[in-house]
Amino acid sequence: MSVAGRPKAIEGTGGMVACRTVTPEYFRVLDLHMLAGRRFTEADRTPEQHLMIVSKLLANVLFLGDDPIGQRVQLHSDSPFYTVVGVAANVKNAGLTGTDEPEYYRLRTNGAEDWGSTAVLLLDLENAESSKTLFSWIRTQIASIDPTVPVDIETLTERVNKLADAPRFEAALVSLFAATGLLMAIIGLYGVIAYVASQRTQEIGVRMALGATRLNILRLIAAEGMRMVTLGGLLGLGAALALSRVMQSLLFQVSPRDPGTYIAVAILLALVALAATLLPARSAMRVDPVEALRRE
Numbered sequence: 001m002s003v004a005g006r007p008k009a010i011e012g013t014g015g016m017v018a019c020r021t022v023t024p025e026y027f028r029v030l031d032l033h034m035l036a037g038r039r040f041t042e043a044d045r046t047p048e049q050h051l052m053i054v055s056k057l058l059a060n061v062l063f064l065g066d067d068p069i070g071q072r073v074q075l076h077s078d079s080p081f082y083t084v085v086g087v088a089a090n091v092k093n094a095g096l097t098g099t100d101e102p103e104y105y106r107l108r109t110n111g112a113e114d115w116g117s118t119a120v121l122l123l124d125l126e127n128a129e130s131s132k133t134l135f136s137w138i139r140t141q142i143a144s145i146d147p148t149v150p151v152d153i154e155t156l157t158e159r160v161n162k163l164a165d166a167p168r169f170e171a172a173l174v175s176l177f178a179a180t181g182l183l184m185a186i187i188g189l190y191g192v193i194a195y196v197a198s199q200r201t202q203e204i205g206v207r208m209a210l211g212a213t214r215l216n217i218l219r220l221i222a223a224e225g226m227r228m229v230t231l232g233g234l235l236g237l238g239a240a241l242a243l244s245r246v247m248q249s250l251l252f253q254v255s256p257r258d259p260g261t262y263i264a265v266a267i268l269l270a271l272v273a274l275a276a277t278l279l280p281a282r283s284a285m286r287v288d289p290v291e292a293l294r295r296e
Helices: 056-063 128-145 156-199 201-209 214-242 244-250 259-285 289-295
Strands: 018-022 034-037 051-055 072-074 081-088 103-107
Touching: 051 056, 056 081, 056 103, 156 201, 156 214, 156 259, 201 214, 214 244, 214 259
Parallel strands: 018 103, 051 081
Antiparallel strands: 034 081, 051 103, 072 081
16 A cells, blocks of 8 residues: 555556546536545646646546545656645546546646647637637637648537537437337237226126226236236336446446346336326226127
């Protein structure tokens, strides 16, 4: 186990660890929550300072439950030691349905630190109208310096919507199939109950001749339908639990075995099945006992 102040090395932690060089306003603009410690400040932007903020996932990997604030971390054997000043919430950089990856943030100082081959500029704007004007101005300024530099400008909302396009389409497609399956189930259940009720016409007539009320007949036919619904519901629940992992890639911040979802769907299906059962049951309760006995 590590001790506070003992250096840790990111090399050899296993897997990919993302690095981001940011300015102090980065966390405020993206509304990234700090789980412990503090954000970077302008006073930290000196070449002599070596500070870093780690994600919660990386903190768990490096410090195994110890307090990460004040810990010293070495990125590799030739790098200086960085002091951890904060722990940020995990970010889904791989997409809304992607897994969280460990990452750390270094402060962009006033020295000659390399930004890397690709730079991302985040601007905090008050309204959409000012953003459109500013986008045009930024393109003009960059083109005046070097017209060969590609410029891709978009708002964070547009970026998030692009990430959500594929999951939304997949969810809509699955919902369409589910609605089609539900409609077919309703039609099938109605047809089966109606057929069962027609086959029991003579029985219903005898029961009514012996004193059974229309309410008794309604309960008899409805109970027959609900028994089939209960059996089908149990089989469907088992199949849904078995296939829940298949749906995990389509879900965002929802467990594939969320109890609330299963309960809500079960109630909905029960109400729909009850409605499909009551229609032929109401027809059965209107059977004339004399006509039913004559048929026999």
